[in-house]
Amino acid sequence: MSESTAASEVGRDVVVVGAGIIGAMTALHLQRLGRQVLLVDRDEPGRGCSYGNGGAISPDLCVPISLPGMLKRVPGWFRDPLGPLVVRWQTLPASLPWLIRWVRAGRMDRVLQLAEALRALHGPSLARYERLLAADASLIERTGQLYVWRSNAAGPTEALARELRERNGVETRALDAAAIRAMDPALAPGFTRGLFFPDNGHTVNPLRLVETLVKHFVAAGGSVRRDKLQAFERADGRVRRLVMESGAHLDPASVVLAAGMDGKALARHLGDRVPLQAERGYHVMLPNPGVRPAVKISNRDHMFGMTPMEHGVRISGTVEITTPDAPVNEQRAWGLLELAQRMYPQLNGEGATIWMGCRPSTPDSLPIIGVARQAANVVYAFGHGHSGLTGAPMTAELVAHWLGLAVAPVDAAPYRPDRF
Numbered sequence: 001m002s003e004s005t006a007a008s009e010v011g012r013d014v015v016v017v018g019a020g021i022i023g024a025m026t027a028l029h030l031q032r033l034g035r036q037v038l039l040v041d042r043d044e045p046g047r048g049c050s051y052g053n054g055g056a057i058s059p060d061l062c063v064p065i066s067l068p069g070m071l072k073r074v075p076g077w078f079r080d081p082l083g084p085l086v087v088r089w090q091t092l093p094a095s096l097p098w099l100i101r102w103v104r105a106g107r108m109d110r111v112l113q114l115a116e117a118l119r120a121l122h123g124p125s126l127a128r129y130e131r132l133l134a135a136d137a138s139l140i141e142r143t144g145q146l147y148v149w150r151s152n153a154a155g156p157t158e159a160l161a162r163e164l165r166e167r168n169g170v171e172t173r174a175l176d177a178a179a180i181r182a183m184d185p186a187l188a189p190g191f192t193r194g195l196f197f198p199d200n201g202h203t204v205n206p207l208r209l210v211e212t213l214v215k216h217f218v219a220a221g222g223s224v225r226r227d228k229l230q231a232f233e234r235a236d237g238r239v240r241r242l243v244m245e246s247g248a249h250l251d252p253a254s255v256v257l258a259a260g261m262d263g264k265a266l267a268r269h270l271g272d273r274v275p276l277q278a279e280r281g282y283h284v285m286l287p288n289p290g291v292r293p294a295v296k297i298s299n300r301d302h303m304f305g306m307t308p309m310e311h312g313v314r315i316s317g318t319v320e321i322t323t324p325d326a327p328v329n330e331q332r333a334w335g336l337l338e339l340a341q342r343m344y345p346q347l348n349g350e351g352a353t354i355w356m357g358c359r360p361s362t363p364d365s366l367p368i369i370g371v372a373r374q375a376a377n378v379v380y381a382f383g384h385g386h387s388g389l390t391g392a393p394m395t396a397e398l399v400a401h402w403l404g405l406a407v408a409p410v411d412a413a414p415y416r417p418d419r420f
């Protein structure tokens with residue numbers, strides 16, 4: 001990058017680092033509030049975790065991942081390398097402090113607070129996407145989501161999940177076997193219980209969604225730069241300069257760090273230790289599935305989902321607690337295909353491709369949105385774990401609040417980095 005190009009970007013008010021769903025949404029929102037924004041990513045937009053997610057946009061989502069009684073389940077996390085949640089022994093020392101915090105976040109009093117904060121963040125998401133993407137309406141489907149179980153007996157956390165949904169005003173409809181079949185006739189028999197979320201939806205292509213946001217941003221005068229943020233230069237409690245891998249220097253008034261999993265290392269450079277753990281997940285993409293779920297569906301016995309997308313059917317899920325760079329376990333992905341074929345016996349696996357991505361997860365399931373402790377002009381916006389696609393619209397609005405550009409749409413305190 002030549003000095004002159006770098007200099008032309010110095011005049012931007014805000015640099016957003018990371019062009020995943022969080023950074024793209026934030027850049028567009030800040031631009032609409034009148035800021036000059038530069039969106040920077042080391043890769044093409046949308047190629048991080050936002051590339052391969054399940055596409056669910058879930059306003060209902062208010063049940064934290066850690067719930068009371070987690071400790072009893074710990075032995076199971078190590079037993080089956082292909083189970084829905086696995087902790088890898090090899091990387092346990094690196095994950096242990098986070099796991100301890102995770103189990104502690106499952107205290108009942110804390111869970112009630114977290115549920116409220118999750119619902120506040122997620123509740124308006126689908127409506128916000130629909131408004132923003134009115135011209136690209138085909139990207140979003142508001143067809144609801146369906147949870148199904150083969151097992152008749154309710155699992156240990158189901159009663160609590162129901163209570164949290166009720167407390168937070170989530171509408172659900174319980175379905176019996178006949179109602180499930182009526183909703184999705186291609187589904188194999190044997191699913192005895194279902195729960196339908198009428199107010200949820202999904203995107204038919206998570207990558208195209210990010211690319212579309214970036215397209216609107218660029219069309220309105222925003223700049224995108226492919227470069228990696230390497231270091232910060234600080235003075236007087238502010239970041240004065242971003243040092244990029246290309247050798248360029250950027251000197252914006254404010255910086256938003258929306259770098260997903262890499263937020264942890266970048267925050268560390270600024271003196272903040274944030275507990276962020278890679279909860280790795282996998283997907284299988286079926287280009288010629290032969291049969292499609294009627295709506296976005298989740299198999300709650302095996303904890304994975306299937307989404308009808310514009311380029312096929314996506315099977316996604318599983319949690320693997322390990323370091324981001326640990327070797328990929330392809331068996332985890334192919335295991336998802338096997339389970340999905342038991343749900344839809346006609347499902348065609350030909351041409352399937354697999355993918356692994358790192359959910360950037362905090363122990364309490366809430367993202368980290370707020371000002372860096374030692375750099376007053378840096379706002380963090382990462383750590384969205386299982387629900388970044390859903391949390392993106394409100395995250396962008398909370399970032400605007402922390403930059404002093406707008407009133408916070410909800411109480412901003414629960415997501416602050418200094419809660420840890």
Ligand SMILES: Cc1cc2nc3c(=O)[nH]c(=O)nc-3n(C[C@H](O)[C@H](O)[C@H](O)COP(=O)(O)OP(=O)(O)OC[C@H]3O[C@@H](n4cnc5c(N)ncnc54)[C@H](O)[C@@H]3O)c2cc1C
Pocket residue numbers: 017018019020021022023040041042043044045046047048049050051052053054055056057058227228229230258259260261262263280281282283316317356357358359360381382383384385386387388389390391
């Ligand atoms: C299998 C799976 C299924 C999921 N399903 C869903 C779902 O159905 N619904 C839902 O809401 N969520 C889902 N999620 C979670 C969701 O995908 C994530 O929460 C979300 O993508 C996080 O977005 P992000 O923008 O923070 O991170 P990312 O998409 O990872 O973006 C971060 C970007 O920062 C860039 N970057 C990092 N460091 C630097 C640097 N130093 N300089 C420049 N650029 C940098 C990266 O290249 C990357 O593009 C799922 C996740 C997985 C793994």
